[in-house]
Amino acid sequence: MSTKASRSAARLMLAPAVILLLGWMLVPLTLTLIFSFQRYLPLRGGFQGWVGFENYVRFVTSSAFWPSVQATVIIVGGVLLITVTLGILLAILLDQPMWGQGMVRILVIAPFFVMPTVSGLVWKNMFMDPNNGLLSHLWRSVGADPIIWLSDASMLSIILIVSWQWLPFATLILLTAIQSLDSEQLEAAEMDGAPMLSRFWHIILPHLARAITIVILIQTIFLLAIFAEIFVTTQGSFGTRTLTYLIFQRVLESQNVGLGSAGGIYAVILANIFALFLMRIVGKNLDR
Amino acid sequence: MARSVTTQRKSLNTFIAWTIGLLIFFPILWTILTSFKTEAQAIADPPVWFFFDWTLENYRVVQERSNYSRFLWNSIIIAGGSTILGMIIAIPAAWSMAFVPSNRTKDILLWMLSTKMLPAVGVLYPIYLIFIRFGLLDTRIGLTLVLMLINLPIMVWMLYTYFKEIPGEILEAARMDGAGLKEEILYVLTPMAIPGIASTVLLNIILAWNEAFWTLNLTAARAAPLTAFIASYSSPEGLFYAKLSAASTMAIAPILILGWFSQKQLVRGLTFGAVK
């Protein structure tokens, strides 16, 4: 339908975004790529010569590499599992008739507005601290020994904190999707005497498939990059060192920019494999 | 056809939903309450809930130590600026992809999203060096640019999915009536797109407000926003829960209030094409 004129106009409108993002991607990526082939130690004066693939080999053969990939997958997977499952349940619940629906929605949405540093600090100190945290008071009040969250259940703690922040996002998107569900279809099923579980399984869940993929895609992009929550709580101890955090340690703590850059390139590759896989699914959905 | 429910069921729903809602909100509520306690009350076991001597002392201490209004102002400028700038670039891009799609549209869209996969820590050194080169360190303009760029893919995508839902027939009808491109955008599309735009703007402000890596690493004093403000309260010597709570409350209050007032707008457009 579109004419030649509107096509070139469209291209013109698209150009700024594409050019900016291309620059934003290419310039730092190129520099990172260059650094990754150098021995680059700022505290020893910076550039120390070209080393080929040494940094790449060193990064993957270090004992910290695979555990960090594993930690990343567990955290991202755990948060996705919790936010999507609870998000669906919460969305269904919020869709039910009740008093003060708007107010409840305000309460549920609130954690999304809290900056990650604040939520990490608040959870770590005021809730999870084994001596003065609220949870330790709670445990002691029932006569139990307080859980030492950040060391004995470090992964769970991080997953809980991050899930708390992202649950609102998942809930909101899923809620909008549920609200768009044809209520007549549901009622017809209800009248046919289909039990609740079967209605959920055969009508609600398929309807939500698209929304779920989108929640997963968007959250994954953000979750792969989580940093502040770990930085202010465990600082990567007790098995919570994700790939992002490992790169941080290489670049900023060890001040080995070459090695860290190689890690950065690995992270880009891994993230893109993951994303490609996800986007295939979403891409299909976009066509539908 | 409205579904009819018994009062009993409605009561049960209300009870469960409120319980869960309060549970989710509790950490924030507790932080706000704690910010009005003394340090000793903040760690009291059993905890004190509402009946304590409410004090503004913590806020006074925090304000004395850091110039809150400047951090706040920087946050507003940076979050607002990056959103406005981003929208100027994202709206045309999303519009053109939604209404004049080519066979490469989907690839471009997915590629844009993939730029968000670049791990920030991996490119910190390059960006830092570039910032030094152009004198952008610790400037609001530099930070505004970076935050605009990191959120641009999300904005474009969100707008695109929203625009796409605007039925094409309306456009064709308008064209038949002799509307040009300008009229088309101004009188037909814009009113229909406003909820999507409003929602994108809000989401972007939230994301920019809460961004805690670049804002911390690229600023010192002059351009430091509230994420940097909170970084000086993470572990002072001795008891600090009450002061931490006060600082936290100050850091999140503006965005929390904005979010609550505009949550209807935020929710309405926050679909990312999840609804078909």
Place this chain on the structure above:
Amino acid sequence: MRLGKSLVASTALALIAASGAYAQTLTIATVNNGDMIRMQALSGAFTEATGINLEWVILEENILRQRVTQDIATSGGQFDVMTIGMYEAPIWAERGWLVSLDDLPEDYDIDDILPAMRAGLSHEGTLYAAPFYGESSMVMYRTDLMEAAGLEMPEEPTWDDIAEAAAAMTDRDNNINGICIRGRAGWGENMAFITTVANSFGARWFNEDWEAQLDSPEWLEAVTFYNDLLQNYGPPGAANNGFNENLTLFQQGRCGMWIDATVAASFVTNPSDSTVADSVGFALAPNKDGLDKRANWLWAWALAIPAGTQQEEAAMEFINWATSKDYLELVAEREGWANVPPGSRSSLYENPEYAEVPFADMTLRSINAADPNNPTVDPVPYVGIQFVAIPEWAGIGTQVGQEFSAMVAGQQTPEQALARAQALVTDEMEAAGY
């Protein structure tokens, strides 16, 4: 005539405006420790006297380190005055990144700085960072609990004395832990403490050929001892406790003993923050029976000027103010002698009023007992007691610290932690080209 007058007037106005525009502003990066926050509060006096405005960037220790290191390594020029430690000063000075402080005026009395501090902040005999406060480590203990246990703490305890006292004071039912020591990972956190323990057991980080020595029996003995102390008599969640967490615990009366920075003495004896203020005793850091090496460290937070700043003179003026004798008196006048930043100047310890402060003497003795050039029994190729003054240390220390922290959390044995640490250090040193 009239024209002339108004010309003069407007020129004068312009001049005032111009001088206003050029009013200097220094950006100062510092740690969010109590003494620095007090400095910020008192800095109005400096601005009033000199007309130099100050912008404060006050950050948590880890974030501060990362920010200033990043900035100085890339010559970002964001800060005019940086707060750095004894670890950074000589390394950065060697790179030529810091302005020499030899030009401080006569009345600053550079010779008044405690010799240990001056040596640690100098490179090739030139001072590059002025100590704001200095510290060693020592034992702080509860006199009331010791008395109740029927024990007495010697002034120069051994590790056996410490273990005995910790066992006697531990009272789990009343939430009292015999000993609180650092378990939180970080080169400036648990590694500072563990390294001093290792030193006192005769262990060392590297031999003279820069080969990692964490597989030595001395290390195993030291780390096992440290781990046992914490497991048996330490507070719950010790693996997450750093200086601040332990300070809070001690102030709440939950610790029988605390071995940490001497600077903490003023916080635990301050009745407005501490519930145990009037029953705290002090002793030198312990040694191992038969070995003549005490487990005390040496550290200073110091102010330095990054090379390349446009405002060297103003920065120098600020350092002159903040680390001067007059500043100590200013604090004493406002907050009392006990709250003066300690450990930087000899004259402070000669002051009869300061001598009445209960921890003054022990602090000075601890500082004087530390020797950065001979940190342990065997010779080492590095300088530094609770750290190794090489650029790679921050990375090494933090990663090894995480292994020990996992050990304290019960996730691995001392043998496993040391084996991993040895592999990791060897790897890092190789990557750095040793």
